[in-house]
Amino acid sequence: MIKFFKKLARYYVDTFKNIGKNSSILTTMVLSVFFYSIFYPTAYKAQTAESLPIIIVDEEQSYLSNTIITEVAKSPNVKITEITGNFEQAKRMVQEQKADGILLLPENLSNSVVRGEAGGIGLYLSSAYFLKTKQIGLGLATAIENAVAEQAERFGKISHFQVALPIHQIPLFNTLSGYGSYIFPAIAPLIIHQTIVLGLCMLIAGYREQRWRATTAEFFGIYLAALTIGCLGCYYLFGFTYWINDYPRGGNFWGMLFSVPIFISCVITMAMLLASYLDISERAGHLIVFTSIPLFLLSGAAWPLQAMPTWMQYFAHLFPSTQGINLFIQLNQMGVPIQVVIPKLIYLVCLTGVLMIWAYIRLTKTHKK
Numbered sequence: 001m002i003k004f005f006k007k008l009a010r011y012y013v014d015t016f017k018n019i020g021k022n023s024s025i026l027t028t029m030v031l032s033v034f035f036y037s038i039f040y041p042t043a044y045k046a047q048t049a050e051s052l053p054i055i056i057v058d059e060e061q062s063y064l065s066n067t068i069i070t071e072v073a074k075s076p077n078v079k080i081t082e083i084t085g086n087f088e089q090a091k092r093m094v095q096e097q098k099a100d101g102i103l104l105l106p107e108n109l110s111n112s113v114v115r116g117e118a119g120g121i122g123l124y125l126s127s128a129y130f131l132k133t134k135q136i137g138l139g140l141a142t143a144i145e146n147a148v149a150e151q152a153e154r155f156g157k158i159s160h161f162q163v164a165l166p167i168h169q170i171p172l173f174n175t176l177s178g179y180g181s182y183i184f185p186a187i188a189p190l191i192i193h194q195t196i197v198l199g200l201c202m203l204i205a206g207y208r209e210q211r212w213r214a215t216t217a218e219f220f221g222i223y224l225a226a227l228t229i230g231c232l233g234c235y236y237l238f239g240f241t242y243w244i245n246d247y248p249r250g251g252n253f254w255g256m257l258f259s260v261p262i263f264i265s266c267v268i269t270m271a272m273l274l275a276s277y278l279d280i281s282e283r284a285g286h287l288i289v290f291t292s293i294p295l296f297l298l299s300g301a302a303w304p305l306q307a308m309p310t311w312m313q314y315f316a317h318l319f320p321s322t323q324g325i326n327l328f329i330q331l332n333q334m335g336v337p338i339q340v341v342i343p344k345l346i347y348l349v350c351l352t353g354v355l356m357i358w359a360y361i362r363l364t365k366t367h368k369k
Contacts, residue, residue, distance in 0.1 A: 004217055011221025018203065019225070029199030029226075033233045036191045037241040040184050053081040053099040055090040065105040068121075072103065094124075101125040184247060185333055186301035188237045189263065189324040193295070194288055196230050196264070197271040201284035204275035204363070214363040223268055223356075230264035238332055251335025258338065259327055259345060266320040266348045269355035276362035299325045323348055 019025050056072065058065050073080055081099045084090055090102045104122035204222070207214075214222075238256060241247075278284060296302060298316035305313050305322075316322045327344045330336045 007215075007217035008221050008224070011218045012224050015203075015222050015225035019199070019229075022203070022206070025199050025202050028202065029195050029229055030233075032195050033191065033236065037237055040187060041241065041245040041247075052078050052101075054078045054101045054103055055081055055093055055099045056083045057085065057087045057090050057102060057104045058083055059085055059087075059107045060105055060109045061085070062110050064110045068103075068105060091124075183301065184241075184245075185329055186299060186325050187296070188241075189234075189328055190296060190299060190321050192230055192233050192237065192264070193267050193321045193324065194292055195233070196226060196267050197274065197291075198284050198288045200226055200268065200271035201275040201278055201287060202281045204272060205278040205281040205284055208275070208278070209280055213365075216360075216364065219272075219360055219363055223265075223272070226268045226271070227261065227264055230268065231260055234260045234264065238328065242332075248333050251333055252331040252338065255331040255336075255338040255341070256328070259331060259341070262345055262348050262352070263320065263324040263327065266352040266355065267324075269352050269359055270320060273355050273359035273362065276359055295319060295321045298322055301325065320348060320351065 019029060054072075056069055058069065069080070069083065072078060078101075082090075082093070087102070087104060090099070093099050094102060102122075102124040104124065106122065109121065200222075238260075274287060275284070278287075298305075298312070298319060299322050300316070305316055308316070323344050327341050327348075330341055331338075
């Protein structure tokens with residue numbers, strides 16, 4: 001037994017050495033985590049899209065239209081690129097990507113407000129970019145409501161116009177209400193997932209090119225080395241990166257410490273199994289290209305799982321990445337007790353056991369095929 005543990009320790013250290021010697025694997029498994037921890041938060045540093053360009057078509061040129069323009073100019077969400085009276089000119093500017101939307105203030109706008117009519121103002125948005133469209137709508141809604149409400153009060157005795165009761169939105173968990181603090185917690189487990197899968201597949205496939213067959217000590221030495229790298233990467237992303245960017249974090253600290261090794265173990269055993277079917281290390285890149293987009297879409301971050309077809313929802317929950325993303329959002333941001341995520345942890349543990357046995361048989365009993 002002592003001899004086995006000595007071998008295990010030696011292969012554990014050798015795995016780190018081999019990763020360090022191969023610049024491609026080192027970059028994939030270690031350096032890329034640092035790169036993504038800087039790249040993603042920096043890209044979404046503003047949290048919400050601001051100063052999106054719009055064109056205002058002011059056909060009426062009245063006190064009300066001037067008031068609306070003044071209120072719109074105050075909104076941080078939009079930036080008035082040009083004020084014109086020609087709608088066709090504004091449309092051409094949107095087509096030329098000089099602006100993302102058009103706010104039309106028609107000739108009869110003031111009379112519509114006086115008569116209590118709801119219609120009048122037209123908002124034409126380029127729906128080619130969903131997030132831009134949403135932010136422009138949010139920026140203009142408040143500005144227009146304030147201006148029209150002020151005008152309506154002046155004619156309150158002769159108009160049936162009523163300002164809608166405001167509804168206050170209070171975020172429970174993503175307290176910054178920003179896109180960066182939403183997307184990074186969702187993408188961080190997938191970053192770890194893909195870097196481990198790609199790095200281990202390259203490493204083991206490289207061994208198999210030399211007709212390598214793993215011993216038990218080698219198998220678990222590789223597993224433990226990858227587990228160390230994966231856990232440290234997770235703790236770095238979920239701890240330091242969250243802290244430096246002030247993302248909501250630390251809801252269930254001990255739950256995170258306990259759950260990270262389980263998730264990483266599942267990813268490692270899956271990677272080792274996949275690697276056992278690769279004949280050359282270059283094919284690992286094909287695997288990542290094929291799986292990255294589907295795994296992100298099936299995570300529920302890009303589109304709610306509940307809105308997908310039922311069969312696709314069940315299919316999505318088979319993947320460790322989907323389970324891990326939802327698991328860590330619940331623990332790290334929502335702060336749920338560990339009991340709430342026990343079903344996810346049990347599934348990951350069971351899947352890890354199946355994948356580990358399968359990978360062990362493949363790597364210790366067979367050469368490359």
